[in-house]
Amino acid sequence: MAIATKGQTGLTGNTAVAYAMKQINPDVFPAYPITPSTAIVEDFAGFVADGAVTSELITVESEHSAMSACIGASAAGARVMTATSAQGLALMWEMLYIASGMRLPIVIANVNRALSAPINIHCDHSDSMGARDSGWIQLYSETVQEAYDNMFMAMRIAEDTNVLLPAMVCFDGFITSHAIENITLVEDADAREFIGQYKPGHSLLNVDNPATYGAMTLQDTYITFKHQQSQAIARAKGVAASVGAEFGKKFGRAYGLFEGYRLEDAEEVIVILNSAAGTTKVAVDELRKQGKKAGVLRPRLFRPFPFEEIAKALSGAKAIACLDRVDSMSGFGGPLFNEVRSALYELDKRPKVMSRIYGLGGRDYKVKDALEVYAELEKTAASGKVETLQKYITL
Amino acid sequence: MATLKELAKKEERLTGGHRLCAGCGIPPIVRLILRSTDCPVVATSATGCLEVGTTIYPYTSWNIPWIHSAFENAAATISGIETAYRSLKKQGKIPDRDVKFIAFGGDGGTYDIGLQALSGALERGHNFLYVCYDNGAYMNTGIQRSSATPLFSNTTTSPAGTVIEGKQQWRKDLTRIVVAHNVPYAAQASPHNWSDLSKKAEKALNTNGPTFLNVMSPCPLGWYTKSEDSIKWAKLSVDTCYWPLYEVENGVLRVTYKPKEKKPLAEWLKPQGRFKHLFKPENKNLLDAFQERVDAEWARLLELDGKRV
Ligand SMILES: Cc1ncc(C[n+]2csc(CCOP(=O)(O)OP(=O)(O)O)c2C)c(N)n1
Ligand code: SF4
Ligand SMILES: [Mg+2]
Numbered sequence: 226m227a228i229a230t231k232g233q234t235g236l237t238g239n240t241a242v243a244y245a246m247k248q249i250n251p252d253v254f255p256a257y258p259i260t261p262s263t264a265i266v267e268d269f270a271g272f273v274a275d276g277a278v279t280s281e282l283i284t285v286e287s288e289h290s291a292m293s294a295c296i297g298a299s300a301a302g303a304r305v306m307t308a309t310s311a312q313g314l315a316l317m318w319e320m321l322y323i324a325s326g327m328r329l330p331i332v333i334a335n336v337n338r339a340l341s342a343p344i345n346i347h348c349d350h351s352d353s354m355g356a357r358d359s360g361w362i363q364l365y366s367e368t369v370q371e372a373y374d375n376m377f378m379a380m381r382i383a384e385d386t387n388v389l390l391p392a393m394v395c396f397d398g399f400i401t402s403h404a405i406e407n408i409t410l411v412e413d414a415d416a417r418e419f420i421g422q423y424k425p426g427h428s429l430l431n432v433d434n435p436a437t438y439g440a441m442t443l444q445d446t447y448i449t450f451k452h453q454q455s456q457a458i459a460r461a462k463g464v465a466a467s468v469g470a471e472f473g474k475k476f477g478r479a480y481g482l483f484e485g486y487r488l489e490d491a492e493e494v495i496v497i498l499n500s501a502a503g504t505t506k507v508a509v510d511e512l513r514k515q516g517k518k519a520g521v522l523r524p525r526l527f528r529p530f531p532f533e534e535i536a537k538a539l540s541g542a543k544a545i546a547c548l549d550r551v552d553s554m555s556g557f558g559g560p561l562f563n564e565v566r567s568a569l570y571e572l573d574k575r576p577k578v579m580s581r582i583y584g585l586g587g588r589d590y591k592v593k594d595a596l597e598v599y600a601e602l603e604k605t606a607a608s609g610k611v612e613t614l615q616k617y618i619t620l
Numbered sequence: 621m622a623t624l625k626e627l628a629k630k631e632e633r634l635t636g637g638h639r640l641c642a643g644c645g646i647p648p649i650v651r652l653i654l655r656s657t658d659c660p661v662v663a664t665s666a667t668g669c670l671e672v673g674t675t676i677y678p679y680t681s682w683n684i685p686w687i688h689s690a691f692e693n694a695a696a697t698i699s700g701i702e703t704a705y706r707s708l709k710k711q712g713k714i715p716d717r718d719v720k721f722i723a724f725g726g727d728g729g730t731y732d733i734g735l736q737a738l739s740g741a742l743e744r745g746h747n748f749l750y751v752c753y754d755n756g757a758y759m760n761t762g763i764q765r766s767s768a769t770p771l772f773s774n775t776t777t778s779p780a781g782t783v784i785e786g787k788q789q790w791r792k793d794l795t796r797i798v799v800a801h802n803v804p805y806a807a808q809a810s811p812h813n814w815s816d817l818s819k820k821a822e823k824a825l826n827t828n829g830p831t832f833l834n835v836m837s838p839c840p841l842g843w844y845t846k847s848e849d850s851i852k853w854a855k856l857s858v859d860t861c862y863w864p865l866y867e868v869e870n871g872v873l874r875v876t877y878k879p880k881e882k883k884p885l886a887e888w889l890k891p892q893g894r895f896k897h898l899f900k901p902e903n904k905n906l907l908d909a910f911q912e913r914v915d916a917e918w919a920r921l922l923e924l925d926g927k928r929v
Contacts, residue, residue, distance in 0.1 A: 252707040253700065281707040283699055286740030290696035293737065296689050297664065297700025302714075303707060305700075323689050429685040429701055430714055432660035437680035439688035446677050 234410055238369045238401040241408055242308070242334045242394070243268035245376035247278055248416040251332075252303035255283040255294040257313060260346045261398035262336035265308035288313040292320035292331075299329035300438050302428030304380075306331070310398060311338035311352045318356065324391045325360025326454060327439060330383035330423075331391040334376065337499065337550075338398040339586040347587020348398040350498065350551040354560050360454060362392035362461050363528040365498045367484070369406035371525075372396040374478060377411070380420045381468045388461045389426075390454075397500040399587065411476055419475060458529045465526050482531040484523040485538055487513060491520025493602035494539060494576075496565050497548040498524060501583070501590045505548075508595035519599050524561070532568035539569060542576040543606035546598045548618075550584045558582070558615045577605050580615035588619050621819055622655075630655045631683070638681040640673035643847025645837035645854060646753050648811045650724065653751060653833070654684070656821035662705075663722045664698050666729030667691035669760045669839075670753065692733035695741035695750060698723040702746045720825050721748040727768035728758040731794045742801040742830045749824045749831045752794065755839035763842040767792040770862070771910055773894045775842075780897040785906060790913060798832045799868045799929060806832040807867035807876070812855040816865055816876055823869070836863045844893020856888040861918040868929060875925045882918070885911045 236244065243265045246254070254273070256266035273282045285291045291307050299305045309317065314335055324331050340351040353363060364379055366372035372394060379392040396402065411419070427436055442450060466482055473479020486506050488494065495505050502523040512519040522538060524531070539545060547566070549559020557563065558580030566578045581598055584590040598618065605611050622630075633654035640646055646669060654661060662685045665671040671688045674681040689697050702721045708714040723741075725734055730752040738750060757775050758764040765778040769787050774780040778787035798806045805827045809817040817835065824831035836857050838850035845853055857863040858877065862885060865877040886907060889895040898907050 252711070252713075253703050255700065255703075279707070279711050281703045281710075283703050284744065285696060285699070286736060286743075290693060290699070290737050290740055293689060293693035293696035294700030294703070297687065297697035298704035298707075299700075300687050301662075301701045301704035301708075303700075303704035305704075319690060320693070327689070429662050429687060430705055430708065430719065432662065432685060432719060435683060435685045437675055437682050437686050440675035440677040440680060441672050441688075442677045 232409060233407040235405045235407050236369060237264070237403050237405050238372050238396050239264035239336065239403065240268060241369050241373040242376055244410065245373050246306055247272045248411065248413055249304070249306065249376065249380060249420060250278045251280050251306040253283065253294070253298035253305045254280045255285050255291040255298070255307050257285050257288050257291045257309070259288070259310050259313040261338055261402045262308045262310040262334065264402070265334055265336070288316040289320060292317040292324060295331045296320060296324050296327065296329060299331050300327065300428070301430050302425040304423040306333065308334040308336065310336045311340050314352045314356060315340060318359070321356055321359040321361060326450070328389040328454065328457070329391060330389055332376070332379045332383055333391070333393050335393050335395045336398045336402045337395055345586040346398070348400050348550070349585045349587070350395070350549070353393060353395045354551045356393070357528055357560060360390065360458065361528060362390055362458065362465070363526070364392065364394050365525055365527055366394060366396040366401065367499055367502050367523060369401055369404070370408040370478070372401060373408055374472065374476070374480065377416060377419055378465070378468050378472055378480065382461055382464050384423055385464045386426070388457055388464050390457055390461060395499065400500045415475065419472070462526065462529045462531055480525060482524070482526045482534055483538070484525060486521035486523070488520040488522055488538060490518055490541070492518040492543040492606050493599055494520045494522055494542045494545045495548055495595065495598060496522045496524070496545060496561060498527070498550065498561065501548065501550065504590055504592055505595045508592045508599060511592070511596070512599055517599070517603065530564050530568070532564070535565060536568040536571055539565070539576060540572050540574070544602040545576050545578045546581050546602055547578065548581045548583050548598070552582050552585070562615070577609065577611050579605070579611050579613065582617045583619045590619050594619050621822065624814065627652070627655050627818060633661065633683045634674065635681045635683060637679070638674045639676060640669060641841055641847070643838070643840040643850040644669070645755065645811055645839065645850055646670050649753055649817070649835050649837055652811070652814055652818050653722070653821040656818045657720050657825045659718045659720045660684070661720045661722055662701055663724060664688065664694050664701065666694040666725035666734055667760070668726035668729050670724055670726070672760055691729055693737050694723040694725045694729060694734060695737040698748045699741045699744065699746050702748050723748060723750045725750070725752055726759070727752060727754040727756060728766040731768045731792050732766050739801065742798065742803055742832070745829055747828060747830070749833065751833045751835060753835050753837040755837040755842060757842050759839050759842045768794065771913065772898055772906055774897060775894070785897055785903060795834045802871070803832060804829045805867070805869050808834045808863065808865055810836040810854045810858050810863060810865060812851045813858070813865065813877065820867060842894065845891060849891070853888065853891065856883060859883045860885045860888045860914065862888060862914055864918060864921050866921060871928050873924045873927060873929045875921060885914050
């Protein structure tokens with residue numbers, strides 16, 4: 226633990242998240258390294274080597290095996306965590322669906338990095354967005370503090386008996402994972418109290434009451450399980466809201482399903498995830514000084530997608546740009562654009578919405594880039610017309 | 621070592637009513653192995669006939685805790701379970717009692733797609749038994765070749781055609797690959813020799829560390845043989861020395877069964893429809909080549925008998 230200022234500690238995103246994992250002290254931690262999340266598994270291996278946790282580390286030979294071991298351990302009643310990025314998450318893909326389909330509350334930290342090809346180690350959201358329909362709860366984090374806090378909240382939401390689904394905490398590779406930020410740590414005892422003891426309803430190790438897990442389902446039952454899973458992830462929204470509020474009461478940092486920045490009376494709004502929201506807020510402050518009604522909406526919970534709440538929050542806007550750090554390669558913008566635009570369809574008076582793709586593979590997104598988007602939004606707000614529905618920026 | 625009578629009296633851990641084919645080699649193998657310990661057992665199966673045939677929801681044949689998650693990861697799944705057991709036991713979160721962990725996989729799930737996960741789990745040294753039931757092809761998906769498929773076998777992806785005579789490659793020697801991981805115990809077995817199989821299972825389950833059994837598993841559907849003859853063909857695979865019974869215990873190899881009279885390979889091949897094309901007169905050279913290779917492998921093994929490998 227490095228630099229400390231007035232109750233605060235200077236930590237990188239990776240160190241902070243590893244520290245949260247140490248405080249959570251999971252029973253099993255399967256680990257496989259990949260940039261930019263490697264430091265998390267290295268730190269955790271250190272905690273195990275020094276006896277700072279009672280966790281068992283499994284240094285698996287691949288991420289596919291990491292998630293498979295997570296599944297085995299979780300079905301055996303253990304609290305399980307791991308970390309990964311990009312190709313690692315992609316290699317887990319098959320197992321992500323099995324973890325959620327088996328309703329196992331595994332928590333992973335996904336440090337966002339671009340997917341190959343071309344190979345690139347820097348930030349974008351193609352990895353976690355590729356897993357957006359895998360049945361995992363997804364929490365996104367703007368800062369080191371939020372990534373750290375999200376780890377505790379993710380555990381609570383995942384293990385809630387009304388949910389029982391795996392959860393993924395996402396934060397930006399290098400930008401957040403490797404940058405040092407002064408953050409406030411939670412006391413060990415408070416962390417333990419907040420997450421509580423994990424009491425699995427079923428376990429493979431309950432040898433006196435044997436159960437079969439992962440049975441084959443045919444046309445007569447598969448859809449029933451999927452329906453239950455769908456209802457469970459829908460319930461995760463309410464649970465996430467109350468867990469975020471409870472976190473606020475206990476630790477003074479309350480979290481909602483999304484963050485609105487100067488949103489109440491905003492007419493031009495950028496919707497954006499993770500660290501780039503910070504840059505966008507600087508642009509908003511500048512524009513507000515000029516009397517312009519700019520605002521930001523930053524979703525925190527992306528899965529399940531809080532479509533009603535977001536539509537309501539955006540209902541007063543005139544023009545919206547959804548900035549995606551990933552391309553869905555659908556020919557129709559990124560995932561954020563598609564979700565937000567679809568959510569707004571329910572409104573009687575729909576704002577104009579455009580898609581902008583930025584920052585792929587770690588390309589910088591600067592205040593000037595945000596200002597340019599706001600300038601376009603202003604034009605659209607005035608004319609009621611979208612000039613360019615979708616395009617790449619920061620090229 | 622229990623007698624057959626004693627073994628038969630033990631609780632059935634894989635019950636009847638499953639949907640594996642009549643004459644399938646898998647159920648007798650699994651049942652016998654599960655009877656070879658009195659400890660509680662937690663098991664996992666890779667995707668394949670064993671998994672599909674025993675757990676069609678809402679039914680299950682398993683009287684022990686059992687999980688299936690995917691095809692290529694039985695060894696990784698059992699790694700997670702076994703580690704959870706050690707962690708929870710150490711922390712006093714579960715009662716301190718001896719539990720055995722077994723992963724079952726077919727030849728496809730073990731020799732091919734699951735080889736990496738198996739290698740990783742063996743190297744890490746988890747305390748578990750891995751059982752490969754080797755029926756010589758991807759049977760569950762309709763008899764496609766695997767790297768365990770015998771030379772010249774006719775499968776749906778290595779068909780005996782007009783210019784290519786079935787599978788062209790010798791089978792991968794998985795048992796040797798496992799032995800190269802320096803595991804404390806690895807063996808080959810066959811269900812026709814129940815006492816040899818059950819002794820090996822007992823040894824493996826009483827050994828601390830990763831252990832491995834590669835078991836010949838007749839498949840009437842994929843071998844094109846009669847259901848009632850399966851055990852006979854299992855025995856002939858051993859008596860022709862195509863499938864030698866041996867074990868490697870703490871590095872020392874021991875051939876556990878030497879046929880009094882080594883039978884010609886053709887006696888095993890001929891009744892199996894998958895080798896039918898080998899018995900055309902013009903394919904005699906293929907049959908001879910196959911026999912030669914079996915002889916060479918058997919001779920190599922005999923040379924190692926009693927030695928540190
Ligand atoms: C990743 C993946 N690839 C392919 C399959 C399709 N598949 C299911 S079972 C199987 C073959 C299993 O063969 P084997 O392991 O020999 O077991 P057997 O069917 O002979 O019991 C295949 C190819 C799958 N389920 N998962
Ligand atoms: S296809 Fe073969 S391996 Fe599969 S159940 Fe039938 S006999 Fe057994
Ligand atoms: Mg097979």
